[in-house]
Amino acid sequence: MKMLRPRALTCQEMVELMTDYLEAGLSKRNARKFERHLSGCDHCTEFLRQIRTTIALTGAVATDELSAQRERELTALFQRWCTDSP
Amino acid sequence: MSIDEAALLGRLRSGDEAAFVDLIRRHHPALVRLARSYVPSDAVAEEVAQETWLAALRGLPRFEGRSSVKTWLYRILLNQARTAGVREHRQIPVEDAQRAVEGWRFGPDGSWSHPPASWVDEVEDRVRAEQMTKSLRVAVDRLPSAQRDVVTLRDMEGLTAAEVCDVLDLREGHQRVLLHRARSRLRRTLEAEFGEAAI
Numbered sequence: 001m002k003m004l005r006p007r008a009l010t011c012q013e014m015v016e017l018m019t020d021y022l023e024a025g026l027s028k029r030n031a032r033k034f035e036r037h038l039s040g041c042d043h044c045t046e047f048l049r050q051i052r053t054t055i056a057l058t059g060a061v062a063t064d065e066l067s068a069q070r071e072r073e074l075t076a077l078f079q080r081w082c083t084d085s086p
Numbered sequence: 087m088s089i090d091e092a093a094l095l096g097r098l099r100s101g102d103e104a105a106f107v108d109l110i111r112r113h114h115p116a117l118v119r120l121a122r123s124y125v126p127s128d129a130v131a132e133e134v135a136q137e138t139w140l141a142a143l144r145g146l147p148r149f150e151g152r153s154s155v156k157t158w159l160y161r162i163l164l165n166q167a168r169t170a171g172v173r174e175h176r177q178i179p180v181e182d183a184q185r186a187v188e189g190w191r192f193g194p195d196g197s198w199s200h201p202p203a204s205w206v207d208e209v210e211d212r213v214r215a216e217q218m219t220k221s222l223r224v225a226v227d228r229l230p231s232a233q234r235d236v237v238t239l240r241d242m243e244g245l246t247a248a249e250v251c252d253v254l255d256l257r258e259g260h261q262r263v264l265l266h267r268a269r270s271r272l273r274r275t276l277e278a279e280f281g282e283a284a285i
Binding site: 015020046050053054057073077078081085 | 218
């Protein structure tokens, strides 16, 4: 079996591995390759920073508040349930 | 399930209305949002979410607290949506959806020829950050539904990967692929709208 020197990852491959990297889904070997590329590539470093920021911003998208009317409707539903169930 | 949640459910079992109000304030809007992936209108999504609360109350004696309340409710919601036969996934075609970044932005050797435009520092500006979250909200709604479900549960609602797989009946690898496409797509939206060197 021929032993080939592991080929470095290209930027185009890097962007497809970002989630696997962040989710700890890469093998140890691939994680090392990923980090080696990252340490020498400002663009991919910036890209990873953008993905992290995207995740943080998505988490900041506010869920709608429950309206007072909806709260009354649901509470009525709860009251009916309390009455109906033994 | 946390201690806090266990106490809340205990109160709910004894018919405490305040405990119920607490739960619906925490979870109802997110349930409606998730339901919206499966049904054709906001009104139907609201109905499905209400049915979910009824089913949860009925199932309460059997809930053993092995999962978080959130996960438990989402599972009931998806069952409701499917049982109602309203699984009408809105599929919106997305061009070039399989790739995190369009191919033309790389040279023949696979390195960046059109590198990512910078926008991350703009988050420091509160107004700008609010604009970004607004854009994201719209962009999430436009994602293909399977991607939207995963990114909503993971990144908006904060479920773990294992919980998302449990709620949506996905394998871990598939969950990660959907999450990757969704996050990549959302990043692209932010870059297109807020990137310095408009591309």
